[in-house]
Amino acid sequence: MQRGQESPDAVRIRTLPVQVAAHLTRRIVSGDIEDGRAPSELDISQEFGVSRVVARETLKILASLDIVDVAQGRRVVVRPRAEWDYLSPLLIEWLPTEIVGELLQELHQMRVLLEPELAAMAAASITEETLDRLKTELDRMSALEADPDAYLEVDHEFHMEICRAADNRILDRIMYSARWLGTASRRITNEAPAGLCRATAEHAEIYEALVARDPEGARAAMRRHLSNNYSTLIEEKGKQTKRAARRR
């Protein structure tokens, strides 16, 4: 009766163009398609047995990720990998885990640079309503420590709330992309978040600094939080590497 209750792990059915784009991207990454020459609409429709419409939308998707260049009359060309849109969760899903792992660290590096400043900015201009919402989320988090997935949902919302309070659409957009990136990569690596208990305490510290409208305090609290995050990230990566090594 009630709809819209998709479980987080629900295998979302993706459209044909997305599936084909995933295949092609993986082939490009693996070096199966030589740089500079990508298949045309006709090639794609024949090889994958789809209509030209689907082949066309596939190329549009790849173009929107800056993976290829498409123009009328010209052949499709693969763009340099350095220019691909690594902020897109779609692309991240298609990349091999070792690259995703690297990107995760680079993502964290970005968060370390931005989030403490965002917290400081937020402390200067945060509203009572936002503080109320943060408090609510704080309570929900401490109640959800047994359910990592649900916890992470609220965790992200907590961080995004602070980001929004900083009142900068560019920075907000960046963190919004980062949020999806984080969940996408977590889905790939299937990595269990650790240290939820500690995280809650750290969130509380950030909240207190915001309530006090103390930019320095908020910056410092956020910085502590992220540096703790980083250690667990590294630990988890270590475990993964070991697991991967054992599998060989």
Add this chain to the structure above:
Amino acid sequence: MQRGQESPDAVRIRTLPVQVAAHLTRRIVSGDIEDGRAPSELDISQEFGVSRVVARETLKILASLDIVDVAQGRRVVVRPRAEWDYLSPLLIEWLPTEIVGELLQELHQMRVLLEPELAAMAAASITEETLDRLKTELDRMSALEADPDAYLEVDHEFHMEICRAADNRILDRIMYSARWLGTASRRITNEAPAGLCRATAEHAEIYEALVARDPEGARAAMRRHLSNNYSTLIEEKGKQTKRAARRR
């Protein structure tokens, strides 16, 4: 909609879907389309006199900018403006100038946070080849002070080179996405009479710190450079506002 109906000053010929997407976005921004209800494929194809294929691609474009949500069977819905992809050059082109002006300042705020750190990171790991390229660009800039447009090209390349040297694909992508606005803001600032001369000196300072592999120095030099940029940006904005007021 026939092919020659673009506005006269539109230099680049854009595809039909892009043109229609521009129209629709402007209508949404102006409040002409009530939030939460966007036109369907059929509505679009009838109203603009285009085929369903074009209407469809239009919606795909809007969806890729997070302006709308599209799913099979469901009606198209307009997403909250706070979640639109303000990092996309397409969207920016379609927004009214006052919003673009605000975004310009928000972008600058982001650069102030990121670029000094990028410079510091680069100083720690920069290669001789990159330093050589930076030197070349430095020379070209001082030779191009009479030609603002060409100067800006090299200016941009200089900043991106440093960004690339920091060796972080996420941060690189962010700065790359911001390229359009970066050049836009730099074009404005460098319209100021003494702008280019001072900018060249500041670039040289950054370069020297990188050669010395001095993170602190590079960070400080970049910070000075950006804060100078900012003062001229504010001045220019003031002038523009006055001009606009006079025109009324």
Add this chain to the structure above:
DNA sequence: GAGGTCCAACTTGTCATATAAGCTGCTGAC
């Protein structure tokens, strides 16, 4: 009347075919 089932209408997803328009590289004239 409240609550649930089911279907018809609407919407997006995909297919097939045809034509227009733009680019590339080769041919052939000079």
Add this chain to the structure above:
DNA sequence: GTCAGCAGCTTATATGACAAGTTGGACCTC
């Protein structure tokens, strides 16, 4: 050797048809 021009490739757009998913209301049950 140079360059105009054409042939053959490519993407862009149009049209019509059907598949598949959603929505909202009619209708049925209790």
